[in-house]
Amino acid sequence: MSKARKLADLLDSAGDVSGGKIADDTINSEHFVDGGIDNAHIADDAVDADKLANAINTSIAANTAKVTNATHSGEVTGATTLTIADNVVDEANLKVSNSPTNGYALTAQSGNTGGLTWAEMSTTSAFNDLTDCTVSTAIPTVTTNPSSGVGHVWIEEDTGNFWVCTDATTNANVWSNVADGTRGTVQPSYNADILIVAGGGGGGTNGGEGGGGGAGGMLTYSARQLVSSTQYTVTVGAAGPGATSYSDRTGNGGDSSVTGLTTAVGGGLGGNYPDNATGGDGNNGGSGGGGGGNFSSSSSNPHAGGSGTAGQGNDGADGYIDSLYLGGGGGGKGAAGNQGSGSTGGVGGVGAASSITGASVYYAGGGGGNSNGGPDAAGGNGGGGANGSHGTANTGGGGGAKGMNGGSGVVILRVPTASYSGTTSGSPTVTTDGSYKVIKFTGSGSYTA
Secondary structure, rough: HHHHHHHHHEEEEOOOOHHHHHHOOOHHHOOOOOOOOOHHHHOOOOHHHHOOOOOHHHHHHHHHOOOOOOOOOOOEEEEOOOOOOOOOOOOHOOOOOOOOOOOEEEOOOOHHHHHHEEEEEOOOHHHHOOOOOEOOOOOOOOOOOOOOOOOOOEEEEEEOOEEEEOOOOOOOOOOEOOOOOOOOEEOOEEEEEEEEEEOOOOOOOOOOOOOOEEEEEEEEEEEEEOOOOOOEEEOOOOOOOOOOOOOOOOOOOOOOOOOOOEEEOOOOOOOOOOOOOOHHHHHHHHOOOOOOOOOOOOOOOOOOOOOOOOOOOOOOOOOEEEEOOOOOOOOOOOOOOOOOEEEEEEEEOOEEEEOOOOEEEEOOOOOOOOOOOOOOOOOOOOOOOOOOOOOOOOOOOOOOOOOOOOOOEEEEEEOOOOOOOOEEEEOOEEEEEOOOOEEOOOOOEEOOO
């Protein structure tokens, strides 16, 4: 066959050599055009490591064995373990579901993008979010009865006062103020009426010139709060002794008191005769003692009555300048002492009435002054001793002139029977007046509310 005929047999109708005209296994690498085999004509997974250059295999092996990264510096540091530097994660680096607003707080919201959301803070006090705290404009009371019991916190929001419940007994709560204390502790209490009378002052010297003793100071309290389980100490003032000499000025009555209340001041001793300032004036006290009598203005000024204590009593009267040496009357709770007149010494100032026991009784009358030969001057209503008579015991009356003793003091509490504890010391007398207990102290002692 000719060469032309052989070539013609290899060509197809388009004049190309087709695969169907080439016998199997007859074309080798020498017959491929350079670059004629591209990626599209290489089957997947057809090239193995043996067909790769040694350099490529070496690089692959090196990277497979690598366990470290390149060393980083700056905001992210390290090689094996990478660490974010302090203070570099800012707002822009956070994945948050919404845009920030000044004053908002970042809150956890698991259903939102990034699980974080900027949210507005509540304007209500954070204490409202506590489960064992009450925030109120009111204050707790003994009947608040917090369900959480002891340890419950109560805040008075308009003052900042802060209480903690320390006793949760039903309707007898105790709340301790642990802030500035201006509101005090809230705990069970009840009201009581209280009378405090100090001892009356003694009368001036025996003779024709002594002044009457001043009444003991008298104080009354209505609906005064007593705190349950609190002990109130009671002091009852002793009677002031009458003067024993012209220079004796020690006869003021004793003070009376109750814990937490103003002290009632003992009555002032009545003045004496001497023509000098050492003993002629009445002493100051709850009520002042009357001044001693004097016979002549040429020898001395009138002897002044003593001053009373504001709110507790009144002044004693001045002694009268007269040949009968008229001593001034001692001051009483209700009025000042009276100056002598005619041949009679000064009458003691009237006391004041109290119905704390259930009956109207006068206390704290001033003692009567002396005269040289005239009739005895009366003491003031309320236990004041007349000239030559002692003041009445347990009234706080002033002693009459001629060295008479004043009357001892008294303290009386009037409490609801339903609240009366029965716990006392000092042996007070306890009586009942309607729905009240009347606790009368004629000596010192105590009452536990």
